[in-house]
Amino acid sequence: MRSFRRLTPVVAASLLLAGGLAGCGDDDKAAAGKSGLERNGQITVASLPLVDGAALYIAQKQKLFEAEGLKVKIQPVQQSIAAMPALQKGSVDVIAGANYVTFLAANDAGTLKLKILNEGATLTSNMxxxxxxxxxxxxxxxxxxxxxxxxxxxxxxxxxxxxxxxxxxxxxxxxxxxxxxxxxxxxxxxxxxxxxxxxxxxxxxxxxxxxxxxxxxxDGGSDPVKDMPISGYVSTDAFTTKYPKLAAAFQRVMFKAQAQAAGDRKKVEEVLPGYAKITPDVASVITLPGYPTSNNETRLNRIVDLMEANKLLKQKPDLKTLIFTPQS
Missing domain, CATH: 3.40.190.10 (Periplasmic binding protein-like II)
Structure with missing residues (x-):
């Protein structure tokens, strides 16, 4: 398989799109709101129109973000790689439905200091x-x-x-x-x-x-890749270091929203027509991915091992440092 590094021109070509992603800013002097969160709880999330990111919209619909004092702006994108330059420069704080291969490879190449806030989806049969x-x-x-x-x-x-x-x-x-x-x-x-x-x-x-x-x-979700983690909610080390309370609040909300997506298919079906632009009858029959309700290093190692086997990584990443863990 050809190296990920050949994707660099694609990343460069996406700058125009990514540059248009309007974030809520990176004002170091912004005062904390009543919630005690940095930047008054404001966060911008770039999201793909995929079933992977359903929990993001469940959280929005169920007002889970508001309950944590978060003010979330969702910016639709067609490819997670197109939002990477915006994530790097801070005009986007999180990418939802980000495929791990792109971001683990970027971290490996040194072009991005990755932080995984939440696991998003695992591969299921016929998904x-x-x-x-x-x-x-x-x-x-x-x-x-x-x-x-x-x-x-x-x-x-x-x-x-x-x-x-x-x-x-x-x-x-x-x-x-x-x-x-x-x-x-x-x-x-x-x-x-x-x-x-x-x-x-x-x-x-x-x-x-x-x-x-x-x-x-x-069936692209059959063995040997069944249940493999494929995408998540990713950010940068710079963002989580600078705004640890903001990152932790977002992570808490997404754990709750992922649990709702995993436990109640109807909640996924309710949000899909709005952001994925499909009809309710199609939403009712689609195959859903697995929605992890926690971050699991062993599970994530499966995608890392597959990348290593295909020579897409120079060295194996330390997942303990890549997975965001709030300080108590």
Whole structure:
């Protein structure tokens, strides 16, 4: 697999988008509000339109942020990598639904001092599948050799996990041609024939199956990657060091919201149409990821080990230092 470092031009190209992400500022002199939080409780979160980040919107809907004195501004983005420059310069404080491969690799390269506030999602069966048009000649995983597969970002969490699944099915991943297509555009690209197949994640997966009759050829959440952590709520060491109370309050809220997402599917279904732009009937049938309700170093090590096996890391990170733990 090609090195993550080849993604650098993509990051550079995203600066225009990321530069437009308006944060709530980084005013060192801002007085603490009644809640006792730094910066009067203001925090800006960049969020993807994925089912991974449902807990963020549950917290907003249930007024969990307000209960902790937080004033959260949510800024939608199509790719977590597009928000990275804004996170680096502090105009965005947190990225929701951030895929771990991008941010662990950036931390490894020294371009970002990462802090993981909360785990967001783990991979479940049929949550992130490879689909083809109904009349496609592609019938089984082996047929993907020599064909194009759309992914949101090449050489990242999707191709990394899919390659592991394909190997387990006796498919040569080096013969698969990955093509970058943003999630919201995959269905159209598939319909036009610009790509042979698409590695789609929910909620786009179920929408494509319902609206286009797209057919699944690979369950991207099957062994050996089932239950693997795929995304989370990430920030920077600079933010958590400077605003530890703010970071801790956000973390507390998200633990509560993750528990609601994990324990009550209806709460996820209620928020999806608003931010993911899908209909309620699609929201009711999509496959949900796992929603971790705590941070677990052993669990996160699974994605680290997979990255190491594919030579995407120069050295294994110390997860104890990367996971944000509030000081008592």
């Amino acid at each position: 992130m599948n490879v689909v083809v048009p109904a009349k496609s000649p592609i019938k089984e995983p082996k047929d993907l050799e020599g064909k194009t597969v759309a992914v949101n970002i090449p050489n990242n969490i999707q191709s990394l996990t899919l390659n592991a699944v394909l190997k387990a099915k006796n498919v040569d991943p080096t013969k698969v041609k990955y093509k970058a297509v943003p999630f919201p555009q995959m269905a159209t690209a598939l319909q036009k024939g610009d790509i042979d197949s698409a590695h789609m994640v929910e909620p786009f997966l179920s929408a494509a199956q319902k609206n286009l009759g797209a057919r699944v050829v690979v």
